[in-house]
Amino acid sequence: MGRTVPTVTCQLNETEAMLQSFRRTLRRSDQALLDGLLASARRHVAAISASGALLPFESALLAMLVEQARQIAALQQEISILQEDLVRLRDGKS
Amino acid sequence: MGKVEKIGWLMDVYTRPSGELVCWLISEDGQRWLLTMAFPVTFCVAGNPSVLRQAWRFLQGRGAGCSRQVRRDLFEGERTVLAVTVDLPGRLPEVYRRLAQAFPGLDYYDADLPLSVRFVARTKVSLVGRCRFETDGQQLVGLQPLESAWEMQPSLPPLRLMEIDCDQDPALHPPQQIVIRCAKRCYRFSLQPLRAFLVNLQALLRIYDPDVILTRYGDTWLFPFLSETDPLFNPNRDEQMKVEFRRERSLFAYGQVLYRGAQALLFGRWHIDRCNAALFGEIGLAGALELARVSGLGVQEGVRKSPGAGITAMQMQTALQDGVLIPAVKQQAESARTLSRLIRYDRGGMVYQPLVGVHCHAAELDFASMYPAIMVRYNISPETLNKKDAPAGLIPRTLQPLLVKRLALKHCLRTLDRRDSRVSELKARQTALKWLLVVCFGYLGYKNARFGRVESHEAVTAISRELLLQAKESAEEMGFSVLHMYVDSLFVQREGAQSEQDFIPLVEQIQQQTGIGVTLEGVYRWLVFLPARRDRRIPVANRYFGVFEDGTLKYRGIAMRRHDTCQYVAETQLDILQCLAQADDPRERWREAWALVNQRVRLLQRRQVAADVLQMAVKLSRDPQSFRRPSAAAQAARQLQSQGVAVRAGMRLFFWFSRQGVSVTPPGANELDWNRYARLVMQAAAEMLDILQPVREVRQFHLPLSR
Numbered sequence: 191m192g193r194t195v196p197t198v199t200c201q202l203n204e205t206e207a208m209l210q211s212f213r214r215t216l217r218r219s220d221q222a223l224l225d226g227l228l229a230s231a232r233r234h235v236a237a238i239s240a241s242g243a244l245l246p247f248e249s250a251l252l253a254m255l256v257e258q259a260r261q262i263a264a265l266q267q268e269i270s271i272l273q274e275d276l277v278r279l280r281d282g283k284s
Numbered sequence: 285m286g287k288v289e290k291i292g293w294l295m296d297v298y299t300r301p302s303g304e305l306v307c308w309l310i311s312e313d314g315q316r317w318l319l320t321m322a323f324p325v326t327f328c329v330a331g332n333p334s335v336l337r338q339a340w341r342f343l344q345g346r347g348a349g350c351s352r353q354v355r356r357d358l359f360e361g362e363r364t365v366l367a368v369t370v371d372l373p374g375r376l377p378e379v380y381r382r383l384a385q386a387f388p389g390l391d392y393y394d395a396d397l398p399l400s401v402r403f404v405a406r407t408k409v410s411l412v413g414r415c416r417f418e419t420d421g422q423q424l425v426g427l428q429p430l431e432s433a434w435e436m437q438p439s440l441p442p443l444r445l446m447e448i449d450c451d452q453d454p455a456l457h458p459p460q461q462i463v464i465r466c467a468k469r470c471y472r473f474s475l476q477p478l479r480a481f482l483v484n485l486q487a488l489l490r491i492y493d494p495d496v497i498l499t500r501y502g503d504t505w506l507f508p509f510l511s512e513t514d515p516l517f518n519p520n521r522d523e524q525m526k527v528e529f530r531r532e533r534s535l536f537a538y539g540q541v542l543y544r545g546a547q548a549l550l551f552g553r554w555h556i557d558r559c560n561a562a563l564f565g566e567i568g569l570a571g572a573l574e575l576a577r578v579s580g581l582g583v584q585e586g587v588r589k590s591p592g593a594g595i596t597a598m599q600m601q602t603a604l605q606d607g608v609l610i611p612a613v614k615q616q617a618e619s620a621r622t623l624s625r626l627i628r629y630d631r632g633g634m635v636y637q638p639l640v641g642v643h644c645h646a647a648e649l650d651f652a653s654m655y656p657a658i659m660v661r662y663n664i665s666p667e668t669l670n671k672k673d674a675p676a677g678l679i680p681r682t683l684q685p686l687l688v689k690r691l692a693l694k695h696c697l698r699t700l701d702r703r704d705s706r707v708s709e710l711k712a713r714q715t716a717l718k719w720l721l722v723v724c725f726g727y728l729g730y731k732n733a734r735f736g737r738v739e740s741h742e743a744v745t746a747i748s749r750e751l752l753l754q755a756k757e758s759a760e761e762m763g764f765s766v767l768h769m770y771v772d773s774l775f776v777q778r779e780g781a782q783s784e785q786d787f788i789p790l791v792e793q794i795q796q797q798t799g800i801g802v803t804l805e806g807v808y809r810w811l812v813f814l815p816a817r818r819d820r821r822i823p824v825a826n827r828y829f830g831v832f833e834d835g836t837l838k839y840r841g842i843a844m845r846r847h848d849t850c851q852y853v854a855e856t857q858l859d860i861l862q863c864l865a866q867a868d869d870p871r872e873r874w875r876e877a878w879a880l881v882n883q884r885v886r887l888l889q890r891r892q893v894a895a896d897v898l899q900m901a902v903k904l905s906r907d908p909q910s911f912r913r914p915s916a917a918a919q920a921a922r923q924l925q926s927q928g929v930a931v932r933a934g935m936r937l938f939f940w941f942s943r944q945g946v947s948v949t950p951p952g953a954n955e956l957d958w959n960r961y962a963r964l965v966m967q968a969a970a971e972m973l974d975i976l977q978p979v980r981e982v983r984q985f986h987l988p989l990s991r
Contacts, residue, residue, distance in 0.1 A: 193632065229821035230821070236634055
């Protein structure tokens with residue numbers, strides 16, 4: 191029993207280890223952002239695994255983009271709510 | 285004595301040193317029978333015809349009859365084989381060994397099957413099964429089944445039980461006293477003088493004549509000790525037999541090192557060592573009988589071996605009944621394939637990372653025995669792979685009745701009141717069957733399984749992933765959001781859905797779409813999915829705790845589920861969970877929970893906790909000399925070795941944290957490392973509570989500890 195191909199989690203761990211010198215060279219503030227990006231890919235390991243790609247990091251990058259898009263969508267929604275509130279305040283309808 | 289016909293139960297079969305087969309039966313009138321039976325056994329050899337002719341000549345004059353037969357190999361189809369028949373079944377291993385040594389290039393079939401499996405397959409009488417038998421007092425001359433192994437309410441033989449217990453763990457201290465319980469009486473004996481103890485034990489065995497001897501450390505200490513001190517002492521009912529001792533061993537299975545202690549097996553009665561029978565603690569005697577009934581493995585064997593041996597025995601029975609040859613050594617190798625195909629198919633079950641945090645009114649849906657159900661429904665078996673419209677394969681036919689029986693037992697349990705006296709027995713039997721079903725999937729991909737093939741193993745996981753995705757899509761179409769999916773279960777939530785009735789349409793929809801049974805495990809009042817310890821932004825699968833609407837608690841992957849957590853720490857987590865469970869939202873009670881933790885830490889600081897609840901446990905992952913760092917496990921192992929205890933990889937060791945490191949004997953209050961235990965309590969509490977409290981207040985309640 192046992193699998194031949196390493197799991198996506200193992201492969202992501204290896205990729206993160208390989209990126210250590212890249213991470214080290216970044217500014218501390220940017221290091222935190224990189225960590226956040228890498229962590230966001232972990233939310234989609236099932237989808238990355240399902241892609242069956244030879245290089246799963248490509249799918250991981252897509253997963254990071256999905257998370258970014260989700261955050262952008264959430265922020266846009268918040269902005270539109272705030273804008274509506276602003277319009278209401280301006281019109282004196284609070 | 286003339287011939288008599290009796291109705292009773294077949295308890296066990298074995299061979300005597302002379303090679304003859306003996307059946308142990310209990311008749312309805314309570315009489316115990318040890319009867320010999322003529323039972324010739326056959327094994328087959330295939331290969332180059334000229335080598336087969338040499339093998340035939342080799343066997344002449346060695347007490348084995350030879351004939352030419354055409355038999356079916358599951359993978360290669362019909363083969364011409366040399367069938368070697370031995371009149372005395374106990375002589376088969378020797379004949380096979382000599383032949384295989386002389387002709388290693390031939391293919392051997394049906395050569396190493398457990399005797400009980402052959403017997404059950406041929407006579408159709410299951411072990412512990414009701415039967416009609418005819419005897420002249422010495423020989424069993426007729427045997428007919430009266431009950432199937434798949435009987436939902438099988439009749440039970442009137443078993444006599446004797447329990448033998450010693451006062452100390454012999455690995456740590458030599459026992460001084462033995463307690464024997466039998467027929468509602470309790471006898472306490474000192475081990476010194478030894479002669480008196482042996483006389484008493486023999487007298488009790490003679491008076492009560494037990495069918496089952498339940499011991500603690502009987503395998504690893506009691507019977508080896510008795511045999512060493514008095515070689516004439518014989519606890520068997522069959523006086524022609526001696527106790528069979530099997531050596532201890534460490535093995536690597538399921539990704540971990542396991543330790544199997546030495547074994548002491550009896551004849552004409554069973555010996556079960558609670559400390560050395562892996563499954564017995566969970567399934568008890570009722571489950572052990574069920575395991576023997578359906579698998580055909582003797583009770584003593586079944587409780588000591590992994591469930592994999594049980595499922596293999598069942599596959600062998602199916603093969604024997606179908607006339608399919610059972611290879612002594614697996615012959616199929618994994619077929620060659622491209623890297624992209626390997627990456628595409630070499631994957632496990634679907635694991636969807638959970639949404640970390642607190643979720644109220646979430647439901648858990650489980651596919652019932654998902655993998656075996658897939659094997660049966662999709663006819664997945666090594667010989668049916670890539671074949672359309674193939675007849676039901678060997679594996680699905682083996683699993684079908686098992687699956688049906690387990691689901692029926694589960695259904696029966698659901699209809700009974702919790703206080704019903706039948707519940708514990710049904711639960712034990714259901715659990716025994718569950719373990720067989722759990723391992724049947726792994727055995728498809730196990731490299732040494734007789735009927736295993738990794739491609740069929742992969743087919744099961746591929747179908748399971750597809751079914752889970754279908755379930756997810758159904759849930760999303762019905763407006764549910766999927767919080768987590770884990771191989772065969774999914775957690776869903778929908779605004780306004782709070783009671784079980786709100787989730788039933790989804791259960792029915794998934795069931796209809798996938799064709800596999802789905803059960804609603806329950807609706808959680810609240811459920812918390814925990815993040816990774818190293819980074820709170822990363823979700824972790826199967827690490828959660830929650831409370832169902834009816835107040836039942838459920839937790840996975842946290843400290844109190846781990847075997848190496850000491851009782852005090854586990855109790856702390858349980859207290860926290862019980863405290864949180866009183867609220868509709870756990871975040872409302874995190875302060876109370878922390879107060880409770882502080883109280884437990886204070887008890888440690890005041891040294892008011894008993895040492896026995898602070899005992900740690902660890903399973904040795906390697907032999908003591910292989911440890912490079914002085915970890916707690918390494919220190920405990922070396923201490924035990926210095927006391928003369930034989931320590932092996934896979935053994936479970938117990939120790940306490942002390943000021944000097946660790947101690948394998950309970951240290952005094954001044955010696956215990958109280959601060960270390962306090963830290964363990966804090967860590968376990970933080971594991972559950974950090975996520976519940978506002979971010980700015982996290983860890984605020986951690987107490988400064990002084991050394």
